[in-house]
Amino acid sequence: MHILVPAGGPPLHSHHQPREVRLADRATPLRAELISVVSHELRTPLTSIASLIEMIEDGRLAGPDRDGAMASIRRNTERLLTLVEDLNLLANLESAGPVAGGAADLPGLVHGAARRHPMVRVEVPAGPPVPGDPALLARLMCLVIGAVSGVAADGAVTVTGAVEASGWTVTARGYAAGLGGSERLLTPGPPSRSDLPYRRSVALSVLLARAIATSHGGTLTFQQEADGQAAVTVRLPYLS
Numbered sequence: 001m002h003i004l005v006p007a008g009g010p011p012l013h014s015h016h017q018p019r020e021v022r023l024a025d026r027a028t029p030l031r032a033e034l035i036s037v038v039s040h041e042l043r044t045p046l047t048s049i050a051s052l053i054e055m056i057e058d059g060r061l062a063g064p065d066r067d068g069a070m071a072s073i074r075r076n077t078e079r080l081l082t083l084v085e086d087l088n089l090l091a092n093l094e095s096a097g098p099v100a101g102g103a104a105d106l107p108g109l110v111h112g113a114a115r116r117h118p119m120v121r122v123e124v125p126a127g128p129p130v131p132g133d134p135a136l137l138a139r140l141m142c143l144v145i146g147a148v149s150g151v152a153a154d155g156a157v158t159v160t161g162a163v164e165a166s167g168w169t170v171t172a173r174g175y176a177a178g179l180g181g182s183e184r185l186l187t188p189g190p191p192s193r194s195d196l197p198y199r200r201s202v203a204l205s206v207l208l209a210r211a212i213a214t215s216h217g218g219t220l221t222f223q224q225e226a227d228g229q230a231a232v233t234v235r236l237p238y239l240s
Helices: 019-057 064-096 106-114 134-151 202-215
Strands: 120-123 157-164 167-175 219-224 229-236
Touching: 019 064, 019 202, 064 202, 106 120, 106 134, 106 157, 106 167, 134 157, 134 167, 134 202, 134 229, 202 219, 202 229
Parallel strands: 120 157
Antiparallel strands: 157 167, 167 229, 219 229
């Protein structure tokens, strides 16, 4: 999926090689990443639903146990439906190309996203607006904070921002020492204050956030820093 390739990288084509070949070369590892993440996202709810249905059919669950099983099946079904929506978003971002028009107050979006999670401190100054779709950029900030919350040892996240010559830089950090941040990428993140029934894995959150950032002419990186902090950094252009 070339939409996930950070802006500013090498050109997708040159006079030495057909554009289609270059796109295919670049898409292969990105699609492999997507397939790996989605396979995990599908496996857990499908396994749960299949097991519970088998137990209900065999008569091993009755009364309150059966009611609890049905509630679990409903939650996992909602999780699958939300995953389909996420995949549709990725497909739409890829097919539509760069997002044009509109403008968003990035600090305001960060503060709005922070209110959906406990233990988030925001240190983002006022600055110029970011071009693009405010709703998508709001989702980007929610995904970034949620991803870091998912690997932070205590759930505490600090979001810092700066306006530089090249654009906005916003970084969310949380201590993941002793937990192996990279090993937890496929685990669901903590619940947000919105009490949504579905929680994305950290890996899927990062994948979606990267796609949104790229569609707005920006980049996103996820890394484990030397001091034990996991950090997601988003860079976006601004309107001068």
